Amino acid sequence: MRALPPERLPDLAAEVRAAIVDTVSRTGGHIAPSLGVVELTIALHRVFDSPLDKIIFDVGHQCYAHKLLTGRREEFSTLRQYGGLSGFPRREESPHDQFDTGHASTSVSAAFGIAKARDLKGEKHEVVAVIGDGAMTGGMAFEALNHAGHDGTHLVVVLNDNRMSIAPNVGALSDYLRKMRVSPHYWRFKADIEGLLRRVPVVGEGLARFAERVKNSLKYLLVPGMLFEELGFTYLGPVDGHDLDVLERVLQDARDFHGPVLVHVVTQKGRGYAPAEDNPYAFHGPGPFDPDTGERLKSNGAPTYSEVFAKTLVELAGDDQRVVAITAAMPDGTGTELMARTFPERFFDVGIAEEHAMTFAAGLAAQGMRPVFAVYSTFLQRATDQFIHDVALPGLPVVVAVDRAGIVGEDGPTHQGVFDIAILRAAPGAVLMSPKDEDELRHMLKTALSLDGPAVVRYPRGQAPGVTLDGPPRTLPVGKGEVLREGQDLVIVALGNTVHPSLRAAEALAARGIEAAVINARFVKPLDHDLILTWARRCGRILTVEEHALTGGFGSAVAEALAAGGAAIGGGAEARAVTLKMLGIPDEFVPAGKPALLRERYGLTPEGIARVAEAMFPERRGEADEMQTAATGNGGGRERA
Ligand SMILES: Cc1ncc(C[n+]2csc(CCOP(=O)(O)OP(=O)(O)O)c2C)c(N)n1
Structure with missing residues (x-):
């Protein structure tokens, strides 16, 4: 790409945009943020030598052009799919992805850390953080500017200002950027003013102090970006983030400066795809859509x-x-x-x-x-x-x-x-x-x-089950669960959106000769100890189900209750060993993928729940099944409480 003559770059930008629209219309994803930074990404990769130079994208949702330009074009159609390319930068995915992101406002801290490590190790390379005006409203970004600006280490922060967070951006900083955008100043002009002010002759100590004050006031008046200047950053901008020539020149200037530099780039969110340009809010991160019209593919009737x-x-x-x-x-x-x-x-x-x-x-x-x-x-x-x-x-x-x-x-x-x-x-x-x-x-x-x-x-993402609404909202008894189904062989204690699948699991189990009670826990805290202990003792087997990490989650709370309850009962005749199994997310980060597929993976479907429940009856299923259950890794094995 660096070898391309400048006149070919608009074609490259158009090709990148077409690839983004084509894939994201099928996979869903952060289309408007990515379309807005196509020229910026090309310019960054032409001026900086990635992966030697480190480019860190804040949130990382705008990284699609970066992925396409750093060797991932072939796999791009797998974006955000199970086992496919991540929708965010991932260090494990490419040496060009320098830092894992997803949550906002981390890039300047990370870039500063990387720059500091470079200095301490005596290495020579550039570090660039690309952060949006929305992400810049996050406290961490200010904390990092405050630290890095004072420290003085060389680092480039590119502020990608498109006036939008997901919704239109809010806050005083956003107003401040708006004022700068409409100012006629350009970074070259700023350098001129600073040069001019430096050349103003200063005579005598009192006069010098006075002249310094006048110069500073003039600078406030004439130079945009004083907020960043006061924080220790050299401010360059605002520049048109779709003008490749200007972008390359300002990034070269930033690269060749000493100390922390902030480049203010003004872009249009959704650039180059009319539906996203017209409605960048809706096209921030849509689901699949028709690429010709931008129309979103409809889902069925139940509300979210x-x-x-x-x-x-x-x-x-x-x-x-x-x-x-x-x-x-x-x-x-x-x-x-x-x-x-x-x-x-x-x-x-x-x-x-x-x-x-x-x-x-x-x-x-x-x-x-x-x-x-x-x-x-x-x-x-x-x-x-x-x-x-x-x-x-x-x-x-x-x-x-x-x-x-x-x-x-x-x-x-x-x-x-x-x-x-x-x-x-x-x-x-x-x-x-x-x-x-x-x-x-x-x-x-x-x-x-x-x-x-x-x-x-x-409560979960997406569509609700579509049940009938039962009168006006009313208060529920705090700390009380509800028994939805009775049964004597096993009690399933489920939380939230796993309750309905657990009821269906109980039906499937009944057909296989296992009578499972189902409790809707409702409250994780205060937990309905009495109800849970009563049913656990009655059935002798208890299965907890949750869509949450098992470590410290709802099942853990039940295990704690059983342990505490067991201790209270003591070793007398009423004591009964209870078999507990916990179904939820094991100790791993949940990968990307369609929710239905991920629920299959973790056994959080009616059939998955029924399978785990059935495995709690080894006498019915024989040893082979026992081993298979142990191998799934779900539920953290069996415990005695
Ligand atoms: C801590 C955190 N809160 C909320 C979000 C959700 N979120 C993702 S992108 C985004 C807006 C980012 O705006 P900006 O940085 O201006 O980037 P743009 O999408 O406009 O390019 C938000 C709120 C997030 N990723 N991280």
């Missing part, structure tokens, strides 16, 4: 969990003026957009700032409001300390609506929501629940808002 959540939230907010909604840059994904439209004064998009969102919610709650922070399970990981320290410890009534909990699919290991229970369960006093379907979600949201302390409702 997020839609039911949003409607219920608006309904409850209508009854209670204290209810406010918070999102960290995901108004569409979480459904909170409906709050924005219905009660705009009680809706807050804080930018990609989950940590701030949580403590902001705590502040609101401390003054009697009822904040609901809707956040994807995977991004909630960012706000762990804020939940423990600012919400749970003071016992503030913040409701955390954990969307996309469990298997999320094609976005892969960075986005699967399988750690939230383990993280949140440790916080004393928090109530944790998970609905079996969309109807129960409504009741749980109502329950959460009725509590005087922290409450978490976790």
Whole structure:
């Protein structure tokens, strides 16, 4: 590519765009972000010598052109598929992918670390972080600029400013960038002003101080990007991110500078594909679509969990003026957009700032409001300390609506929501629940808002089962599970979206002569100890099912309850050994793939659950089956409590 004459580069850009549209229309994925940086990616690879020079993409969702240009064209059609190319940079995938990303705002920290390692090892290469204006709203990005700017190590930060996060970008920084975009300054002009100011003669000490002040004020007036300059970065820009010639020249300048440099590049999200240009919001990360029209392929009628959540939230907010909604840059994904439209004064998009969102919610709650922070399970990981320290410890009534909990699919290991229970369960006093379907979600949201302390409702991505909604939302008895089916051979204790599959598993088991009781746990915390212990003792076999990591998850909570219950019973005549099996995500990162396929992999389907349950009756199945179950690795084996 570096050998191509400049006049051939627009053809290359067009070819890259065509490949992106062709594949993503079939696989779904982050099309608009990737289309916007095609010229930028070409320029980066022409000016910098990857993989010797290290290019780190923030979030990494805009890396499709990078993948196509670094030897992955042949496999590109496998993007985001099980066993295929990742939708994000992966170190294991290519030497050109320098850092694994997926969550926002990490690139400057990572790039600075890589640059520091280079210096310490006495190596010579360039390090470039490419970060969007949305990702720049995240606290980590500021922390890294603050550190790197002060340190002075050479490093290039490319700020890809397309005015959009997923939704239109928010916040004061976004306003600041907007002002710079409309300024007529270009980086060459900036260099001229600085040169001019340097040449202003200074005489005498007092006069020198005065002149310095005047020069600084002039600089503020004339030079854009002073915010970054004050942080220690040399600011170059704004430049047109679709003009390859200008891009190459400014990147060369940045490369040849000493110290930290920030290049402000203005791009158009969705560039070159009309449907995405017209609606970059909808084309941020769509599912499959018709490449000719941009029309999204329709799914069947049942609402998504997020839609039911949003409607219920608006309904409850209508009854209670204290209810406010918070999102960290995901108004569409979480459904909170409906709050924005219905009660705009009680809706807050804080930018990609989950940590701030949580403590902001705590502040609101401390003054009697009822904040609901809707956040994807995977991004909630960012706000762990804020939940423990600012919400749970003071016992503030913040409701955390954990969307996309469990298997999320094609976005892969960075986005699967399988750690939230383990993280949140440790916080004393928090109530944790998970609905079996969309109807129960409504009741749980109502329950959460009725509590005087922290409450978490976790629900999955995508379409709900489509059950009938049962009257207006009502409060559920806290800490109580429900028995959905009786049986004497085994009790299946399921959580959230594994409840309905467990009921179907029980039907399949009945046909094979095993009578399984099924309990919908509803609450992870407080757990319904009595109900679970009673049924565990009655049946002698207990199988827990969850779409979450087994380590620290729901099954772990049940195991703890059984252990505690066992100790309390003592070794008397009533003591009964209980066989426990836990079905969930084993100790591995869940790869990318269609959710249905991943659920097969982990045995989280009706048949998978039935198979594991049946294997708990070795006398019925013989030794061969026993060995096979042990080899699946699911469920962490059998324990005695
Ligand atoms: C911590 C975290 N929160 C939320 C997200 C979801 N998310 C992915 S991309 C994105 C917007 C990024 O905007 P920007 O950096 O401007 O890139 P663009 O898509 O506009 O190119 C968001 C909110 C994320 N990846 N990480």
